[in-house]
Amino acid sequence: NAGVMQNPRHLVRRRGQEARLRCSPMKGHSHVYWYRQLPEEGLKFMVYLQKENIIDESGMPKERFSAEFPKEGPSILRIQQVVRGDSAAYFCASSPPGQGYEQFFGPGTRLTVL
Amino acid sequence: AQTVTQSQPEMSVQEAETVTLSCTYDTSESDYYLFWYKQPPSRQMILVIRQEAYKQQNATENRFSVNFQKAAKSFSLKISDSQLGDAAMYFCAYGRGGATNKLIFGTGTLLAVQP
Numbered sequence: 711n712a713g714v715m716q717n718p719r720h721l722v723r724r725r726g727q728e729a730r731l732r733c734s735p736m737k738g739h740s741h742v743y744w745y746r747q748l749p750e751e752g753l754k755f756m757v758y759l760q761k762e763n764i765i766d767e768s769g770m771p772k773e774r775f776s777a778e779f780p781k782e783g784p785s786i787l788r789i790q791q792v793v794r795g796d797s798a799a800y801f802c803a804s805s806p807p808g809q810g811y812e813q814f815f816g817p818g819t820r821l822t823v824l
Numbered sequence: 825a826q827t828v829t830q831s832q833p834e835m836s837v838q839e840a841e842t843v844t845l846s847c848t849y850d851t852s853e854s855d856y857y858l859f860w861y862k863q864p865p866s867r868q869m870i871l872v873i874r875q876e877a878y879k880q881q882n883a884t885e886n887r888f889s890v891n892f893q894k895a896a897k898s899f900s901l902k903i904s905d906s907q908l909g910d911a912a913m914y915f916c917a918y919g920r921g922g923a924t925n926k927l928i929f930g931t932g933t934l935l936a937v938q939p
């Protein structure tokens with residue numbers, strides 16, 4: 711059973727470009743979570759999604775950031791018009807239905823904004 | 825709002841010795857989960873141990889054990905017989921489960937293991 715997969719592992723963007731981060735949950739997991747880790751800090755919750763639904767987006771910046779988890783395919787975290795402050799490691803986690811306390815993390819995507 | 829505090833930015837331990845990492849948290853809830861995650865230089869987040877708040881018995885996983893003091897809102901991690909591979913950043917985290925499954929992380933403790 712493959713773990714949580716994230717791609718790309720490293721992403722470089724120039725200011726003003728768009729960044730798309732992908733997350734494929736573990737098989738059988740229908741809940742996905744996105745966290746951001748700024749340099750020298752702990753992980754901060756961004757958004758919690760189930761298939762085709764956003765359950766909790768209380769940690770998402772109000773502008774430029776969006777997330778989706780379609781019926782088919784991976785979850786996508788999209789950052790429009792990136793700025794240098796968006797440089798961070800973005801982690802995705804997944805859990806089985808009803809077991810949100812058991813989150814398995816992917817390897818993360820390190821976004822660098824030039 | 826719930827918060828998680830790790831007051832030790834860095835710790836060091838000799839190989840084969842025991843080290844304890846501290847964590848305190850603040851919540852008004854009675855039912856929740858607490859976690860310790862390890863983040864080695866690869867940056868992969870690895871679950872070390874989990875404690876359910878309703879359980880009085882402290883969780884253990886091989887060389888890793890916790891001291892869970894619910895009234896004091898304290899959740900420390902003890903690593904026995906430390907190994908070089910234990911060197912990593914350790915994060916304490918809190919989760920409520922239920923409708924909102926988000927985890928709240930502390931700022932981490934960087935553990936160095938001296939040979």
